[in-house]
Amino acid sequence: MGPDYKAAAAPWPAALSARPLLVYEPHALAVRDAVLEAERRLAGDQALLAAASPASGQGDAPRFRAVDGVAVVSISGVLLSRGDFFGEGASYTSYGAIVREVGRAAVDPAVRGIVLAIGSPGGVVEGVLAAASAIREARAAKPVVAHVGSLGASAAYWLAAQADEIVLADDLSQVGSIGVYTLHMDYSRLLAEAGIDVTVIASGRHKVDGHPFAPLPDSVRAAIQAEVDDLRLMFARAVADGRPELTADLALATEARVFRALDPRTGDREAITHKLADRVERLDRVIGALSGAGRRFQPGGASMSGQTSTPAAATPVPGAAAPAAAPPGAAGGSQPATLSAAPASDPLAVAREEGRAIGVGEGETRGIAAERSRIAGILGHAEAQSRDALARHFAFETAMPADQAVAALKAAPKAEAQKPDPFAALAAVAPAAVLGAPPAGAPKPASGLAAAVDVEIARAKR
Numbered sequence: 001m002g003p004d005y006k007a008a009a010a011p012w013p014a015a016l017s018a019r020p021l022l023v024y025e026p027h028a029l030a031v032r033d034a035v036l037e038a039e040r041r042l043a044g045d046q047a048l049l050a051a052a053s054p055a056s057g058q059g060d061a062p063r064f065r066a067v068d069g070v071a072v073v074s075i076s077g078v079l080l081s082r083g084d085f086f087g088e089g090a091s092y093t094s095y096g097a098i099v100r101e102v103g104r105a106a107v108d109p110a111v112r113g114i115v116l117a118i119g120s121p122g123g124v125v126e127g128v129l130a131a132a133s134a135i136r137e138a139r140a141a142k143p144v145v146a147h148v149g150s151l152g153a154s155a156a157y158w159l160a161a162q163a164d165e166i167v168l169a170d171d172l173s174q175v176g177s178i179g180v181y182t183l184h185m186d187y188s189r190l191l192a193e194a195g196i197d198v199t200v201i202a203s204g205r206h207k208v209d210g211h212p213f214a215p216l217p218d219s220v221r222a223a224i225q226a227e228v229d230d231l232r233l234m235f236a237r238a239v240a241d242g243r244p245e246l247t248a249d250l251a252l253a254t255e256a257r258v259f260r261a262l263d264p265r266t267g268d269r270e271a272i273t274h275k276l277a278d279r280v281e282r283l284d285r286v287i288g289a290l291s292g293a294g295r296r297f298q299p300g301g302a303s304m305s306g307q308t309s310t311p312a313a314a315t316p317v318p319g320a321a322a323p324a325a326a327p328p329g330a331a332g333g334s335q336p337a338t339l340s341a342a343p344a345s346d347p348l349a350v351a352r353e354e355g356r357a358i359g360v361g362e363g364e365t366r367g368i369a370a371e372r373s374r375i376a377g378i379l380g381h382a383e384a385q386s387r388d389a390l391a392r393h394f395a396f397e398t399a400m401p402a403d404q405a406v407a408a409l410k411a412a413p414k415a416e417a418q419k420p421d422p423f424a425a426l427a428a429v430a431p432a433a434v435l436g437a438p439p440a441g442a443p444k445p446a447s448g449l450a451a452a453v454d455v456e457i458a459r460a461k462r
Contacts, residue, residue, distance in 0.1 A: 020125045020231055022155035023078070024177040024258060027121035034078035034092040035124070042083055062104045063087070063097075068291035069112040071105035073098065079123025079131075079155045088117065095127030098159070099134040106138035113143040113290030116163060117283065122154025122177065125231060132238060135162040143290060147283050153177035153258055157276070158235055161242040165278040167286055168271060171262035175276045178239060179256025180231040182224065187212045232256075245373070246275040273376065377402030378409075386414035 023031050063086055065072040078092040086097035105111045116135070138144055139162065146152070146160035149169045154177040160166050166175065191198060191213065198213040209220045216224075236251035259271040261280050271277040375395045378384060381402075384391035387409050394405035 020180050020182045020228060021122070022125055022128060022158065022180055022235070023122035024151065024153035025181065027078075030121065031078050031123060034080065038080055038083050038085065038092055062101065062108070064101045064105055066111070067287050069110060070287045070290045071108065071111045071114045072117050072287070073101050073105060073114060074117050075156060075159060076117070076119045079120055079128070081124050081127035092123070093120070095131040098131045102134045102138050106141045111142065112292070113145070114138055115283070115286060115290065116144065116146045116160065117149070118146055118152040118156050118160055119149040120153070120156035121151055122156050125155070125180070128155050128158055131159055132162050135159060136242065139164055145286055145290060147286050148173050148175055148277070150174070154179070158238055161239040161246070163242070166276070168261040168277050168280045169283060170280065171260070173261045173271070173280070174258050175271050176254060176258040177256050178232070178235055178251045178254055180228050180235060182228055184210055184216050184224070185212050186215050188214050243275070250275060273380070374402050378405045381406050381409070383409040387412055
């Protein structure tokens with residue numbers, strides 16, 4: 001009996017081929033399976049199609065989880081453009097369901113804050129803009145925190161970047177994959193072996209560009225590459241709109257790499273160092289901080305009501321020095337100042353004290369952000385490689401601007417080459433995902449940069 005060509009090939013063109021994807025590549029097969037399963041469910045369940053229509057969602061109960069006045073909106077599994085798929089731990093989630101549930105939470109008077117509980121490798125392009133817009137609109141009304149469990153990649157990171165801050169669940173959490181890709185499958189040899197000739201008849205020179213019945217011409221490949229590049233640029237700009245500290249250029253410079261909360265070989269908080277996340281904290285503590293925050297929420301885990309959650313610096317980093325102790329009575333680290341006591345019978349005094357605290361907190365936060373940026377600009381620059389001691393001197397012992405420090409480093413002689421990485425030979429034969437190592441050719445983050453920055457900033461504040 002000959003091979004079953006139809007069974008082997010049929011699912012691919014409809015599911016993935018010639019369709020731009022916002023997904024972390026190791027999960028591409030999961031995207032295909034999710035698309036196929038969702039399409040089968042939609043074909044056999046008219047209720048799902050009706051629920052996904054623009055007129056749906058009127059009068060039925062919200063489906064987000066409410067915890068102490070906080071709406072927890074699940075964004076799990078593969079992200080799809082059709083259907084009404086939503087729920088914690090689901091294999092796929094519809095963008096339309098995200099738009100609806102985030103919108104409901106934004107206007108619900110009983111909801112004081114929103115947590116996007118993310119565990120997703122990304123998904124299809126269609127629909128991501130609407131979901132991102134809904135999150136940005138909700139953020140204008142209430143505090144929104146993106147909490148990433150195991151993975152928040154590609155389209156899922158696009159959505160996470162629209163929140164007030166991105167919090168990672170633990171050291172294994174991963175974020176990034178700011179990129180786009182598509183596939184072209186050439187079935188011509190498979191069809192020829194099966195004795196099938198396909199004749200394509202079209203009107204319009206570009207009508208059938210990228211069809212799967214012939215090898216891909218160079219001109220068509222270049223056009224598809226340009227489209228993918230344009231989508232990646234849109235992605236980077238959308239991330240920068242939501243996270244101004246992560247500029248579009250920095251987002252593009254990641255080259256679609258995925259960053260872990262902790263690099264076990266260097267002790268570096270690489271996702272935070274590269275500005276793709278803000279801190280590491282458990283979901284229950286994030287919810288607890290939001291539950292009493294309301295409009296006075298301050299990104300970083302504190303509300304002006306004085307409730308705080310653990311900042312990134314408080315999570316132990318193997319091999320890193322412990323941050324200096326905060327002064328007695330301080331919130332610790334880079335947290336905004338909390339309200340001092342004011343007579344409850346004097347509303348004006350309370351308002352003045354609250355305004356002062358907000359101003360102090362914002363000023364401190366901006367100053368620390370600027371110092372982090374200066375230090376990262378020195379230690380993370382290519383010229384700092386092989387000049388580590390001098391780079392650290394400029395970063396931590398002087399107030400030299402990053403551009404001047406880089407110029408001085410460039411003029412200084414390089415130190416002797418370091419010994420070869422003992423993991424290099426293993427990385428050549430083992431998958432990067434197994435080793436927890438960055439992809440081949442990816443820039444290696446500065447050793448212990450985030451921890452060092454936290455230590456020096458805490459020391460300067462004593």
